[in-house]
Structure formats: structure tokens, C-alpha cells
Amino acid sequence: MIPRYRSYLSYTDRLLQDTTYLKSNRNLTERIVDKIILQLNRVYPQVLTNKEAEKFRCLQTPLRTRLSDLLKHLTKKGERECQEFYRALQNNGDKVYATLPSRSSLNLSDPLEISPNQEKVILNDHGPVFFLACFSVAAGLAFLMYYNNVEPKTPGSAKKVFGFTAIGFGRHIRNILISFLEDATLGQ
Template sequence: MLLTESFHDQLTEDGAFLRSERRLDTELVDKIILQLNRIYPQILTDKEAKKFRNLDVPTCVRLGDLLMHLQGKGEEACREFYRALHLHVEDVYYSLPTRLRLRDSADPLTYPTSAYKQRQVMNDKGPLFFLGCFSITVGMALVYYYGEAKMAGGSRALGMAALGLTQKAREVLIWYTEESLIK
């Protein structure tokens, strides 16, 4: 499948597979029809949706008629069908012949690296940048806490930590803070 291949051409190629696919039962085909009808009524009107949801007609025939109808509606209708198929029946979508060919034609050596780079768009600085920032943050925290201990003669953080603890733990922390103030 070329990147320039249209959804109309893809649907033509995938049509036989979709009509013979057993995983597309009546309920799933109805979900796809309802989505196309509710979200895109210009693609599938109420009257057309009712015709394609007729339970007296076998599912494979209804699906074949739907695919021919969508191909007649044009590129946008075919694209929305693929979107609905992807949304409701993801395993069938990924097993379509055009999707399999796309996956098989991807170079296995370059595909994982390109996917890896796409996931790390926000962190393109590298590990040394991270270590530098982390070191600066730790250094600032140490200067802050040691500077606070020298100025106050004890750690106010321990006194504040005692607020949410039980009575015994609070007494130990307050005792420790008072001991450090006496020295």
C-alpha cells in the first residue's frame, strides 16, 4: 500500500476480506452503521441506515451493500468507515490486507527507532542534561535545609511533620527538635 493510495482503493481491496470476516457479526456491523448515521448523516442517512440494518438480510450481504454504497459516496465516506471500523473492531482493522501489507513493508530496522524517537519528543536533551538538572536541584535542597538548620538551631521541617502524626510520634519529633535547639 502506498502512502498516496486512497481510502476508496483500500476499501475496494479490503472488501472481500471484510465480507468473509466472521468476527464482524450483526451487532458490530450495526454499531458501524449507527456511528456513520449519527455522526455523519451526510454519508449515511436515516433511510439508508434502516435499509442496512435490516435483520432479514444476512450480515455479509448487508456489509457488502454498505461497502458498495460507501464507495459510491466517495473518499470521505470510505475514510469514515475505516475510522468506525478502527473504533469498534480494532482487531479486524489491524488484520485488513492493506494494514498487513503496510506493516510488512515497513523496514524492521528503521521502524522501531522512529517510533522510539516519536515517544521522546519532549525529552530531546539527553541523559547528561537530566543529571545536571537533578544535581542542581539536590544541591539547592541541601543548601536550603542545612542553611535553615544553622539559622534556626534545629529543623522546622521536623516540627511541621509532627502535625499529621499520632501522639507518640509527635512527642518524639518535638523532643528531637527541642534537643537540637538546646545544643
């Protein structure tokens, strides 16, 4: 019995589990199989030698027989070869790759296992409160800059706030705020 959990499921086990599905899948056409064989032949280091690639691409042999022989050959060769087969299948037959039975039990943390349709983009993990806090700071600074330009003669203007605000920021932002204060002071 083949284990169902990702931590125990090697590429060889997955290939053994997926073999019957791959042999019976009609979306796996002769063109796709030929592309997979060529990729396995051209990858460095070679998974299939030239002689093996010619054998599996022989048009006199039916496609399902060649595919069956290829899958048996790869499971005998080892783990890396099976992994390269899955990589070639994903590159050349994404629809077939996405519907594999072994993928239903996978954890998608492996970069090889993420298809373009399932890719999730995470910009940050801070959440909406962090966004609101940053937006509030930016809006507050914009308000202070506007207030400073509209009424520069007001006692206790925004210049003092900018001066104290510069203390808590990094070097680049501090330099910008201080240069703004110097420019504003020179203009009066």
C-alpha cells in the same frame, strides 16, 4: 494495483484493499455491523441516509451480502465517507480494525490510526542527559538549602550562592530565591 505507501493510499483505496478481508472476517458480527451503520447514519453530516441505513440493516438479507453492498456503496460515495467508515470500525470493532491488511503499510502518524493498544506516550525528547542535569541542579539546590539551615553562621554561606543563582533563572524562580534570601536575612 493499489499502492502500498501511506502517502498514496487514500481511504477509498484502503477500503477497496480491505473489502475481501472484511467480508471474510468472522469477528465482524451482525451487532458490530449494525453499530457501524448506525454511526454512519447519525454522524454529522450524514454518511448514510435513513433509507440507506434501513436497507443495510435489513435482517432478511444475509450479513455478508449487506456488508458487501455497504462497502461498495461507500467506495462510490467518496473519500470522506470511507474515512468515516474506518472511524466507525475503530470505535465499534477495534479487534477487526487492528488486523486490517491495509494497516500493515500505514505510518501511524495519523491521529485516527492510533489505537489505544499502540499509543506511545512521549513526555519529552531531551533524553537521559537532560534528566540527569535537571536532577543534579535540583539536588544541588536542595543541598544548599539544607546546608544553609544547618549552619547559618558559616561565613560565605549558601546565601551568596542563591543570590548569584537567581540571576540565571526566570522571573518566578528568581522571586522565590530572593524571598528566601530576605527571609533568611531577617531571621538573623
